[in-house]
Amino acid sequence: MTLFDQITQKTATVGVxxxxxxxxxxxxxxxxAGFSVLGFxxxxxxxxxxxxGENYIGDVVPEELARLASSGKLAATADFARIASxxxxxLCVPTPLDSFKQPDLSFVRASAESxxxxxxxxxxxxxxxxxYPGTTEEVVRPIFEKRGFxxxxxxxxxxxxxxxxxxxxxxxxxxxxKVVGGCTxxxxxxxxxxxxxxxxxxxxPVRSPKEAEMTKIxxxxxxxxxxxxxxEMAVICHKMGIDVWEVIAAAATKPFGxxxxxxxxxxxxxxxxxxxYYLTYRARAEDYHTRLIELAGDINDExxxxxxxxxxxxxxxxxxxxxxxxxxxxxxxxxxDIEDLRESPALKVWEQLEKKGAQVVPVDPYCPTVRWRGExxxxxxLTAELLDSCDxxxxxTAHLHRVDYRLxxxxxxxxxxxxxxxxxxxxxxAASPRVFRL
Numbered sequence: 001m002t003l004f005d006q007i008t009q010k011t012a013t014v015g016v017x018x019x020x021x022x023x024x025x026x027x028x029x030x031x032x033a034g035f036s037v038l039g040f041x042x043x044x045x046x047x048x049x050x051x052x053g054e055n056y057i058g059d060v061v062p063e064e065l066a067r068l069a070s071s072g073k074l075a076a077t078a079d080f081a082r083i084a085s086x087x088x089x090x091l092c093v094p095t096p097l098d099s100f101k102q103p104d105l106s107f108v109r110a111s112a113e114s115x116x117x118x119x120x121x122x123x124x125x126x127x128x129x130x131x132y133p134g135t136t137e138e139v140v141r142p143i144f145e146k147r148g149f150x151x152x153x154x155x156x157x158x159x160x161x162x163x164x165x166x167x168x169x170x171x172x173x174x175x176x177x178k179v180v181g182g183c184t185x186x187x188x189x190x191x192x193x194x195x196x197x198x199x200x201x202x203x204x205p206v207r208s209p210k211e212a213e214m215t216k217i218x219x220x221x222x223x224x225x226x227x228x229x230x231x232e233m234a235v236i237c238h239k240m241g242i243d244v245w246e247v248i249a250a251a252a253t254k255p256f257g258x259x260x261x262x263x264x265x266x267x268x269x270x271x272x273x274x275x276x277y278y279l280t281y282r283a284r285a286e287d288y289h290t291r292l293i294e295l296a297g298d299i300n301d302e303x304x305x306x307x308x309x310x311x312x313x314x315x316x317x318x319x320x321x322x323x324x325x326x327x328x329x330x331x332x333x334x335x336x337d338i339e340d341l342r343e344s345p346a347l348k349v350w351e352q353l354e355k356k357g358a359q360v361v362p363v364d365p366y367c368p369t370v371r372w373r374g375e376x377x378x379x380x381x382l383t384a385e386l387l388d389s390c391d392x393x394x395x396x397t398a399h400l401h402r403v404d405y406r407l408x409x410x411x412x413x414x415x416x417x418x419x420x421x422x423x424x425x426x427x428x429x430a431a432s433p434r435v436f437r438l
Contacts, residue, residue: 003088003122004189004190004193007087007197012087012194013036013085013086014037014038014086014194015082015083015086015088015089015090015115016039016089016092017041017090018091018093019040019047019050020041020092021166021270022092022128022162022164023039024039024046024050025060025173026090026092026128026173027039027074028065028074028173029173031068031073031074032064035073035197035198036072037068037073038075038076038077038082038085039075040083042078046076047077050074050076051069051075051076053068053070059167059173080115080118083117083118083119084119086123089123090126090127091112091115091125091127091129091140093107093110093111102277103131103132103277105139107129108127108129109139109143116143116144116149119149119155121155122155123156124187125156125157125158126159126160126194127157127158129162130162130217130278131278132278132279132281133210133282136159136183136210137183137210141183144157152183152187156182156184156186156187156190156191157182157209158182158183158190158191158209159181159182160179160180160191160195160212161179161215161219162216163176163178166335167335167337167338174198175200176199177201177203177204179215180192180195180205181209181210181211217279220271220275220276221275223267224267226261228299229296230248230263231264231266231300232299244263244438245262245423248260263303264345264396264418264419265303265346265396265418266300266304266349267300267334269340270340270343274343276290276293279293303345304345304351305352307416307418308322308353310436310438311416314414314436322353322356322357322358323356323358326391327358327359327361327392328361328363328380328393328394328412329346329349329350329353329394329396330364330382330393330395330397330403331364331396332344332347332364332370332397333364333366334346334397335397335398336419337366337401338366339367341367341370344397345396346396347370349394349396361380361386363379363381363382365402365403366399382403387408387411390412390413391413392415393414395408395415395421397421405421405425405430409422409426409429409430416436417435417437418438420437420438423437
């Protein structure tokens with residue numbers, strides 16, 4: 001039986017390398033589709049929890065993971081020699097930036113080397129980790145060719161960008177359209193067949209891995225640029241005495257030619273603050289300077305300082321210095337109603353507040369603990385006593401649930417709402433001389 005037949009008949013064993021925010025939901029969906037799935041991770045805690053059916057990712061349904069683990073359809077291991085038992089392997093490892101905002105592909109290289117060491121003829125390998133155009137063919141492909149494989153004949157290699165949006169209630173891994181680009185037409189054919197067997201969404205093939213890699217970069221560059229525009233508009237509108245939130249709401253009534261983006265204390269998550277810099281790195285090799293992307297990044301990076309400056313001015317109007325003031329930082333996650341702290345701008349705001357001498361009290365019902373300055377820090381419960389004892393509340397995450405904004409409105413002496421969440425939850429009732437918006 002050919003690999004293509006194994007995929008279409010769902011008899012192939014699928015390996016997923018990396019059991020984080022991308023890998024675990026993907027492994028669950030492949031197992032739900034009927035494939036036998038084996039997850040790989042160097043963190044033994046994750047491996048053990050998957051094998052016990054214990055969930056640790058918000059977008060995974062705990063009962064589904066438990067059922068798949070108990071049935072044997074999904075298992076995990078830290079033994080990469082078991083790659084040899086897989087027919088398909090998806091690489092879902094981190095691709096962070098280094099201190100110079102250049103791509104760190106060490107996880108991609110290491111995982112590809114581990115897979116190549118135990119690969120066998122007739123295997124499909126997919127890279128899902130976001131990276132710069134050319135990575136699949138220039139970095140991953142040579143690793144397998146050095147092992148004697150001929151890509152497109154006895155080994156199939158493709159790129160398919162992950163499109164995970166943590167906390168999105170409508171679009172999950174299963175119903176989000178997929179883009180695939182193989183190193184050869186046969187590579188694309190096999191990759192497309194796999195995702196068509198797993199997803200309840202269209203699969204769009206492109207000419208090569210480069211087009212697929214660039215697709216993901218374009219998606220998130222679109223977002224970082226528009227976030228920067230919204231943030232710059234917020235700064236300008238404040239200086240001009242204009243309500244930026246009302247402006248955006250009014251502009252959004254136009255049924256064409258406008259997509260609303262909203263200001264905030266910066267951008268966070270595993271994509272927007274990172275992915276566009278893969279392109280700026282690769283563009284330099286073509287002697288091109290990505291001015292718009294880098295400027296957008298600079299604008300977004302300045303927002304934590306701007307938010308702290310706004311709070312400082314508001315306290316000053318009450319004859320209070322920021323230094324020594326007790327500030328409740330309401331919301332640590334980078335996005336509302338999730339626990340994800342990756343690249344969260346709230347943490348940068350926290351850092352800026354402490355630099356200016358403020359006493360920061362972190363509050364986030366989704367994040368009971370946070371690692372701060374090398375130690376585990378407990379977040380506080382939002383109570384009337386806490387609000388009575390503070391000088392200001394700074395809302396940095398748009399949690400729509402689990403937060404008593406009525407209590408904040410009633411008891412906080414001063415509120416700077418950087419996400420306009422009080423108005424979203426309380427409507428016109430949020431209008432108060434003690435509540436200010438970005």
